[in-house]
Amino acid sequence: MLGIAAAVLFFIAFLINAADISTNDVFASTNVMLIGLMLLALHVAGIGSGLRTGSSRRR
Structure with a gap:
């Protein structure tokens, strides 16, 4: 899920940069990219990857 959100933010940063849209400092393309x-x-670290399918306990 976080990977999809990152892709959307990269696309927004690309549009801001390609269209040369003037925004305030908070929504600059560099900040959105970061x-x-x-x-x-x-x-990549595994946070927000969804529910685990396997059990973490072993008997």
Whole structure:
């Protein structure tokens, strides 16, 4: 799920940069890209990957 959110943020950052849209400093394309990179790093680390299918306890 976080990977999809990162892809959406990368697309928004691309549109801001390609269309040369002037935004305030908070929504600059670099900041949106950095938030996307943070979400991608969390996705790769396994956070937000959904429910686990297997049991974590063994008998």
